[in-house]
Amino acid sequence: MKAFEVVTEPINPQLYADYVLRPEAGAVTLFTGHVREWTQGVRTMYLAYEAYVPMAEKKLAEIGREIEVKWEGTRVAIAHRIGELQISDIAVVIAVSSPHRKTAYEANEYAIERIKEIVPIWKKEIWEDGEEWIGDQKKKPKEEVV
């Protein structure tokens, strides 16, 4: 594994938690983002993620550096999976260790917000009756929603 990576195989979150653990760490937060079946009344069949892989890994590492500067003593690892993901599959894992717990929560939440801002990864939702690449506009096939 790399500390900041885009992968195509199922994610084992424990690897990333283990990576960030150190004797100085009193707290580790591990966030996993999963494919959710229902979003605003629309049933997702599965998701397809695509990435601009080299840039995405660079941006993930950049987020890690931002965090390690912003919150002293933290250590970060992030992985995002691409390809077809089924309901409950892990799309993203963020592991943060810190001497103290408050920082571990804050820094972890910061990471997911930044991922959603700057990392070139895209999600396509596939419903029973259509599909769409999801971006800022968050369009949904309104007429087709049951």
Added chain:
Amino acid sequence: MKAFEVVTEPINPQLYADYVLRPEAGAVTLFTGHVREWTQGVRTMYLAYEAYVPMAEKKLAEIGREIEVKWEGTRVAIAHRIGELQISDIAVVIAVSSPHRKTAYEANEYAIERIKEIVPIWKKEIWEDGEEWIGDQKKKPKEEVV
């Protein structure tokens, strides 16, 4: 495993993350509290945790119910280990799943704060030159600190 338990063996955090995962869950936060080597310049050799086990498990379950009422759609599992723990060992694991990520972070942090308020579990720190049960007072053997 039980969703709210006090254990004596090493904690496998993944069990608790798996327990809370559901098709409705878009986010799972997993917090692990670890034995930290250094606290305010004092080196910890190891920790010993003691619990009033039946009441502790009852209070952990109560925290879980508080969360599931406060944040709709969440599911919670918590375990705390007792006995002698070495540096980096997991003392506590908190898993929270939620449809949305913000709630998963908030509810998880709420759980650890509540554990520190109401769950009858005590930590004894063992340093090179002494030991003490830690409570509100947070005393340290000042003269002996190098």
Added chain:
Amino acid sequence: MIELHYFAGIRVLTGIPKESVNFSNQTVEDLWKWADEKYPGIRNSSARIAVNEEYALPTDVIESGDTVAFIPPVSGG
């Protein structure tokens, strides 16, 4: 008879983890007085009392058969 449990720093103070004592139809406040006489300083320890695994108020009544625990400030996590 009631069963008394002592934990952590309180157990260090009492020297024993538990004991059975004759006590019934008296309040938590009464138990504190009894305990502070037997174990001087226990009342100043910031401990709370739990009756049958629930934190109790000073006015709560303890019945024969109850399990009572002295809960020093907790420090889990």
Added chain:
Amino acid sequence: MIELHYFAGIRVLTGIPKESVNFSNQTVEDLWKWADEKYPGIRNSSARIAVNEEYALPTDVIESGDTVAFIPPVSGG
């Protein structure tokens, strides 16, 4: 020559994932104009342009050999 990469919704619009085009010593703004002529609507897609894996400003100059990517609004996580 520069290499252009198209992703997600932008790739649906262009119909191809990448192409090489003759382009050098011109700005990102110039590339936008060229692209919008070839792929009408691409400019209104809220995409950003990255040059050599870094988000670029409209005034940044693109050199021969650069790798350029059209980055529609990201939706990872």
